[in-house]
Amino acid sequence: MTQSPKQTSHEIGTKQTYLGHKGLVAFMALMNMFIPLSTDMYLPALPSMNSYFGSSSTITNLTLSAFFLFYAVGILFWGPLSDKYGRKPILLVGSIIYAASSIACALSVNIYFLIIARILQGIGAGGITSVSMAIVKDAYSGKKRESVLAICQTIAGLAPMIAPIIGGLILRFSDWRGSFWTLALISLVNLGFSVLFQETLKDEDRYNGTLFGSIGRLIVVSKNKSFIVPALIFSISSLPFMGYIAVSSYIYVDYFGLSAQVYSYFFAANALLSIVGPYIYVKFLSNMDKKLFASMIMAISTLSGVLVMTLGTLTPMLFWVSFLLMSLAGTVIRPFSTNLLLDQQENDTGSASSVIGTLFTILGSVGMSLASIPWGNIVFGLGIIITVFSLLSLLSWNVFMKSNIPCLGVKNASSN
Structure with a gap:
């Protein structure tokens, strides 16, 4: 893929005295794990939390949707601030907020206190994950960046696999609080990495305007049609998966009548096969025509x-197989989509990362809300969501490809 002079001047794999290249990749992978860990670890406990707090599934699910909503609000501001003040200060503040709010979650005395604590947890997580994407752009370019993204996303893909299993095991020895104590411990490890991390944003690449002006760069980035249009398309395509996150435990436990532990195995098996998606892309599909690949x-x-609407309603195994296609497709396209979006915005990387994260998260929250609607048949409802929004993204992508809006790496640049 053709790179601008600014990108090729970047030192590939910015030196890290304490972390080194492998440590930096591991750190970025850990940061990318925070969202699935924050949601998937306590999914097996959701049905029991309804009884514990005496709340409905709609209210209890606010601990998921509120987390994602304020996570989106958080990253909307953290990214531009990291363009002005650097990546490390934002990482440190975000990690501290996340650790403190995780402890507050574990100490919650009612469902509303837990929702508030989850809101703060989402804000802290926003500082962690928005900066992780910017660091990739700071430190790597071209095919190397795409490879590093694939590695990080593959490693991070372990989180959805192990989180519900850990959550199920925790329920054998503790209650839902144990998951949040575990998250607090993980956040302290991340804080340690943040202390060792050395700044990747060069002084000459920082935004030198006012604090208000740095937030205003979000508008500048959003006006770039080459960036914002595909960002919206890829965000729409990810919406159904977040719907699955919100209702998966109810599907396996309530609809199919499985135990929380067996549910965690189904969830983990889906994640296990999905983590090979980035590898499949880099190994077999990265040289494929990008327009055709995305379609x-x-x-x-x-x-x-x-398939979910039809076969998926019959047995848990048929549901698992039917949904796996969508889950695997999402991980296959992720290295391509992330790298493509970063390439469309030469400067303001933190702001671009914020816009990407905000779009994905807001539409993900919409997916969670739609999936939580009383459909009568919860599996059929999820199938409708997957079909409608996947088809919408497919049609939008093809319209975008036929438009006169440029797209570096797809329309007017060839792949290496």
Whole structure:
């Protein structure tokens, strides 16, 4: 992929005295784990939390949707601030907020206190994850960046696999509070990495305007049609997966009548196979025509939705297989979509990362809300969501490809 002079001047794999290249990749992978860990670890406990707090599933699910909503609000501001003040200060503040709020979650005395604590946890997580994407852009370029993204996303893919299993095991010895104590411990490890991390944003690349002006860069980035249009398309395509996150425990436990532990195995098995997605892309599909590649992946997701609506309603195994197609397609396209979006915005990397994260998170929250609607048949409802939004993203992508809006790396640049 053709790179601008500014990108090629970056030192590949910015030196880290304490972390080194492998340590930096491990750190970025850990940061990318925070969202699945923050949601998936306590999913097995959601049905029991309804009884514990005496609340409905709609209220209890606010601990998920409120987390994502304020996570989106958080990253909207953290990214631009990191362009002005650097990545490390934001990492430190975000990690401290996340650790403190995780402890508050574990000490919650009612569902509303837990929701407030989850809101603060989401804000702290926003500082961690928005900076992680910016660090990749700071330190790597070209094919190397795409490879590092694939490695980080593959490692981070372990989180959805192990989180519900850990959550299920915790329920054998503790209650839902144990998951949040575990998250507090993980956040302290991340804080240690943040202390050792050395700044990757060069002085000449920092935004030198006012604090208000740095927030205003979000508007500048959002006006870049080459960036914002594909960002919206990829965000729409990810919406159904967040719907699955919100209702997966109810599907396996309430709809199919499985135990919380067996549910965690199904959830983990889906994640285990999905983590090979980035590897499949880099190894076999990275040189494929990008227009056709994205269309193919979105078509597979649409097919998955149809299968979930039909076969997926019959048995837990058929549901698992039907949804796996959509889940795997999402991880296959992720290195390509992330790298493509970063390439469209030469400067204001933190702001671009914030916009990406905010779009994905807001539309993810919409997916959670839609999936939580009383559909009558919860599996059929999820299938409708997958089909409609996957098809919408497919149609939007093809319209975008036929438009006169440039797109570096797809329309007017060839892949290496």
